[in-house]
Amino acid sequence: MEQERIFSIRGAVYSYKGATAPALDGIDLEVAPGEWIALLGANGSGKSTLAKICNALLAPTQGACFALGLDSSDPDCVPLIRQGVALVFQNPEDQIVCAIVEEDVAFGPENLALSPDDIRGRVDRALELTGLSELRRRGSHTLSGGQKQRLALAGALALEPRALVLDEATSMLDPEGRASLLECLRELNRRGMTMIQITHIMEDTAYASRIAVMESGRIVWDGSPSDFWGGEYLRRGFDEPGELALYRELRSRGLILPDTRPVVEDILEALCL
Numbered sequence: 313m314e315q316e317r318i319f320s321i322r323g324a325v326y327s328y329k330g331a332t333a334p335a336l337d338g339i340d341l342e343v344a345p346g347e348w349i350a351l352l353g354a355n356g357s358g359k360s361t362l363a364k365i366c367n368a369l370l371a372p373t374q375g376a377c378f379a380l381g382l383d384s385s386d387p388d389c390v391p392l393i394r395q396g397v398a399l400v401f402q403n404p405e406d407q408i409v410c411a412i413v414e415e416d417v418a419f420g421p422e423n424l425a426l427s428p429d430d431i432r433g434r435v436d437r438a439l440e441l442t443g444l445s446e447l448r449r450r451g452s453h454t455l456s457g458g459q460k461q462r463l464a465l466a467g468a469l470a471l472e473p474r475a476l477v478l479d480e481a482t483s484m485l486d487p488e489g490r491a492s493l494l495e496c497l498r499e500l501n502r503r504g505m506t507m508i509q510i511t512h513i514m515e516d517t518a519y520a521s522r523i524a525v526m527e528s529g530r531i532v533w534d535g536s537p538s539d540f541w542g543g544e545y546l547r548r549g550f551d552e553p554g555e556l557a558l559y560r561e562l563r564s565r566g567l568i569l570p571d572t573r574p575v576v577e578d579i580l581e582a583l584c585l
């Protein structure tokens with residue numbers, strides 16, 4: 313029997329109407345339960361299109377995408393895939409629909425025609441997982457950027473998805489907001505959540521179990537964080553995270569970093585330094 317896959321994307325091509333080149337040009341990607349993939353690549357390389365393929369907002373124009381074992385080209389499967397694969401976008405403001413935090417989290421489950429008890433349970437769990445329980449009665453607009461993005465995440469989690477696709481979800485946040493979101497994602501992943509995290513912020517990759525790089529609609533590199541940080545990132549023209557550069561420099565002078573932040577420690581662990 314074929315091993316269970318959260319995503320199984322085979323030869324996927326996607327062309328937008330009127331475009332001269334396909335946005336996705338033959339994507340093969342197998343994602344097992346519990347993986348955390350950091351997906352990197354220049355603007356226009358096809359990352360957001362791939363995110364939309366993953367949750368059946370788009371179906372490949374050639375090839376196939378199976379999400380949670382369901383075929384995204386089958387209209388009967390599409391609602392199940394959209395429910396089971398949550399997308400979180402860049403701007404939390406675009407994803408918040410209700411004025412009060414807990415009402416916003418309840419919005420999705422309320423549209424699933426669940427019992428009030430079920431809805432309450434889901435809202436409580438989602439608020440707990442995102443560290444927003446204390447803020448549940450607050451006005452959504454009064455939250456900080458990081459809290460708003462955690463609210464968007466809570467709304468997604470209330471649908472009890474099996475996978476999360478985060479499209480530049482940290483890019484509008486300040487370092488504190490980003491750290492709080494990452495910590496939250498880390499806990500979700502520890503509990504088994506499968507994640508595809510699109511990012512251009514190198515520090516965001518610290519907790520990933522796998523790194524993939526896109527270029528011109530293709531996945532041109534796919535491997536472990538230690539292989540990536542072991543040198544591949546330089547060959548592919550990615551920036552070195554500031555902390556990592558600092559650490560290398562200090563180490564080369566026989567010094568140690570007095571106060572390594574957890575993110576650095578995780579990158580270092582991945583590198584076996």
Ligand SMILES: Nc1ncnc2c1ncn2[C@@H]1O[C@H](COP(=O)(O)OP(=O)(O)O)[C@@H](O)[C@H]1O
Binds near residue numbers: 329355362
């Ligand atoms: N709605 C659209 N209509 C036409 N072309 C699009 C649309 N969205 C994206 N594209 C094009 O598809 C390619 C991939 O875009 P995208 O998936 O957004 O890349 P990324 O997220 O990596 O920046 C780009 O060339 C972009 O211009």
Ligand SMILES: [Mg+2]
Binds near residue numbers: 360
């Ligand atoms: Mg994009």
